[in-house]
Every structure is written in structure tokens, then in C-alpha cells.
Amino acid sequence: MVQTQSEINQKNSSAVSVEMRKEHAEQIEKALQAVQGHDVQNIFFVACGGSMASLSSGDYFVSRELSLPTATYTSNEFIHRSPKILGDKSLVVLRSHSGTTPETVEAASFAKERGALTVAITMDLESPLAKAAEYIIHYNYKDGSNAIDGELGMYYTFIFKLLNQLEPNQKFERVVEQLKTIQSLIEKNVEKFSIQADAFGKKNKREESIYTMASGAYYSHAYSFTSCLLMEMLWIHSNAIHAGEYFHGPFEITDDNVPFLVVMGEGSSRPLDQRALDFVTKFSDKVEVVDVQDFDYGQTDEDLREFFGPLLAGPVMRLYADGLAEHTGHPLSVRRYMWKMEY
Incomplete structure (x- = not known):
């Protein structure tokens, strides 16, 4: 043949x-x-x-x-x-x-x-x-x-x-073995969240600032989304708020017209996220939630999900930036200063 x-x-x-x-x-x-x-x-x-x-x-x-x-x-x-x-x-x-x-x-x-x-x-x-x-x-x-x-x-x-x-610990051995499925898991979750992320971009395309909130292993995603995607790539004012710190100052900016993107994590810090979410939804009409418990984990062992959640959160969060880029007409590749001059 x-x-x-x-x-x-x-x-x-x-x-x-x-x-x-x-x-x-x-x-x-x-x-x-x-x-x-x-x-x-x-x-x-x-x-x-x-x-x-x-x-x-x-x-x-x-x-x-x-x-x-x-x-x-x-x-x-x-x-x-x-x-x-x-x-x-x-x-x-x-x-x-x-x-x-x-x-x-x-x-x-x-x-x-x-x-x-x-x-x-x-x-x-x-x-x-x-x-x-x-x-x-x-x-x-x-x-x-x-x-x-x-x-x-x-x-x-x-x-x-x-x-x-x-x-x-056999738990760590199982993580390494089940990492082999990560490609299909990413594809499944990108498909699952694409419509929701696009709707977020359309709804928030005229917002000048968007706050991102998370805790635990997901706080780094809030930081990356805020600093690298919203501020660096989209030129949208933002701040990454740790859900555990929300009540120690940042919650005073909460109002009905202030947008928040809240990452509800999987694992021991989830109660911090829930407490913050309960409050912010009382006073803001613009709260978007990415709940890691809604991710498709396929055949991943139940006790390993909290290790896999952060792996999947990155590609999912990127969809929300893509949605904003699409509806604002601002490509993620555009820079004003980075790589343009000495700094």
C-alpha cells in the first residue's frame, strides 16, 4: 500500500x-x-x-x-x-x-x-x-x-x-503515570469551556479593569492571568487578589459595576475561595466563576485531582483572555514596551 x-x-x-x-x-x-x-x-x-x-x-x-x-x-x-x-x-x-x-x-x-x-x-x-x-x-x-x-x-x-x-509515595508514582493523559484532558476542557470563555470576553469587552481572585495552588494562575494576560497582553487594569486576603483590604473596592473573575480551586484552600465568592456575589453584578470542580478529569484518580487541576487551569484561563482579545479586537501579541526598547 x-x-x-x-x-x-x-x-x-x-x-x-x-x-x-x-x-x-x-x-x-x-x-x-x-x-x-x-x-x-x-x-x-x-x-x-x-x-x-x-x-x-x-x-x-x-x-x-x-x-x-x-x-x-x-x-x-x-x-x-x-x-x-x-x-x-x-x-x-x-x-x-x-x-x-x-x-x-x-x-x-x-x-x-x-x-x-x-x-x-x-x-x-x-x-x-x-x-x-x-x-x-x-x-x-x-x-x-x-x-x-x-x-x-x-x-x-x-x-x-x-x-x-x-x-x-505511590501517590506520586500514580501522578507521573496519569500525566500521560494530560493532552486529552486539556483538549476536553478547552472544548468544554470555550463557549463560556467567549461569552465572558463579549460581556467584558469594554471593561477597563477586571480583578482576579484565587488561593492555594491556583493563586499563581490569578497572578499570571492578571499580570501576563490582562495587563501585559490586553492592557486591562487588574490585580490578583488572594481569596484569603480579600477581606483584609481589597473587598472595599467591591461594587455592583466592578468585574471579578474568581477561580474556585480544588483542594484544601477551597473554603477560602467560597467565603470570598459568597461575599463578592452579594455586591457585584459582574462575577465570573471558573470552578475547577467542573473540569473534566477523565479517568484521573479521585485523590489526584487536586494535583491535576492546576495543570488544566492554565489552558482554561487562556480561553478567557482569548475571548477578550476576540471581542476587543486587541491581539494578545501586541506590546508597547516589551521587546521594543531597553528597560
Whole structure:
């Protein structure tokens, strides 16, 4: 039987994916072996902007599951604050999508000078960050590969293998195994929330400010949505409000014409979200809710859903930005300052 060009391309792509996945697995194992021989006693997660937000979920789960001290830093402050416990018993996980963020590259060099073990997560093996760190975990980007080979798939695989290495637990092994379904789960949830997200964009297309609220493992999504999508990409005034802090100042701006997007999380911090939601819906007529319990988790084990929720929240939240971009006519790719000048 003669193969079509499409079938040949698919076969070649599959072969590349298998080879790439093997390389990814080797990168993760090398980093884990280094951790095993390093007597790690504290962990730092260091990046900027959306990269910092993506690392924060790892910090959340490591700090909750293990007794090791952990902290998330924006790269420049990590250097200037110079944490006293940073040293030869530290693991520093860094991330930059392009691998060129100057502050993060400098943070990698700074951590190495202090004797810390450095692991960089980036899409480019030849980037300055990849060269500055000792160990590299790189991921595929926009090449049609499965999400398990992408940024979050690679990062979560590393984090849960790290958790299992530091404190073995079959729960962590099951997370790693079930991560293989993440591509289909993302596709299902993107389809499920697309109409709702588009309606949000249409309804809020003339709003000059939108507040985002969340807690726990989802607060980083509120931060990323606020800083990277609303403010950076859409030029909409915003602030990420921690649901637990809402009643300690921010709730005074609540009014019937003030828009809020509330992420109702899955897990131990959900009561914080519920309390905030109960209040904000009393006084604002413009509250949009993204409830993580409504996500389609497929065959994911019930007790693992709180680990998978943050993985799925990113693609879902992006839909809400896409909806705003569509109805405001403001493409997410437009910038005024970023990459346009020295800063």
C-alpha cells in the first residue's frame, strides 16, 4: 500500500516525538541523580512573570507534601535579597521560556556561585539560561507534540518524580503515570469551556479593569492571568487578589459595576475561595466563576485531582483572555514596551 504524504509526515513526527521523549526522560533522570547526591535541604523556585507563576504550583505541592523549606522568588529579588540558607545544600529550579531572561540567567549564575544545584527549564537547549545552569530540562513548543512533552508536562513529571525520590509515595508514582493523559484532558476542557470563555470576553469587552481572585495552588494562575494576560497582553487594569486576603483590604473596592473573575480551586484552600465568592456575589453584578470542580478529569484518580487541576487551569484561563482579545479586537501579541526598547 502506498502511503500518503500526510501519513508519512505523521509517522516521521511520531518517530521524532519518541526520540525527543527519550531525551526528555534522560534529562530528568540526570537532574534527579544530581539531587540524590547533593543532600538537598531546601528548594528555591526562581523565574519572572508567567515562568514564575508556572513554577509556583511546584513550590505549593513540594512545601505541602515534604518538610523541606521552599520559596518562590522573582529572579532579581532572589539575587538582591540573597537568602541566607542558599548554599551547597540548596536546589534552585529556574525557568525562562526563551532562556534569555537576563535576570533569570544571572540568578542561575548567582546560585551556582553559592554552591547550589541548578536545574533550568526552558524550550531552548542553546539558550543563555541552559548554558548557565548545571542541568537542563527542555520542552517542546508549538511543534504539534503531546502536552506531556510541553512545559507543564515536563515540569510536573520532574516535580512529582522529585517528590517520590525525596519521600517515596505511590501517590506520586500514580501522578507521573496519569500525566500521560494530560493532552486529552486539556483538549476536553478547552472544548468544554470555550463557549463560556467567549461569552465572558463579549460581556467584558469594554471593561477597563477586571480583578482576579484565587488561593492555594491556583493563586499563581490569578497572578499570571492578571499580570501576563490582562495587563501585559490586553492592557486591562487588574490585580490578583488572594481569596484569603480579600477581606483584609481589597473587598472595599467591591461594587455592583466592578468585574471579578474568581477561580474556585480544588483542594484544601477551597473554603477560602467560597467565603470570598459568597461575599463578592452579594455586591457585584459582574462575577465570573471558573470552578475547577467542573473540569473534566477523565479517568484521573479521585485523590489526584487536586494535583491535576492546576495543570488544566492554565489552558482554561487562556480561553478567557482569548475571548477578550476576540471581542476587543486587541491581539494578545501586541506590546508597547516589551521587546521594543531597553528597560
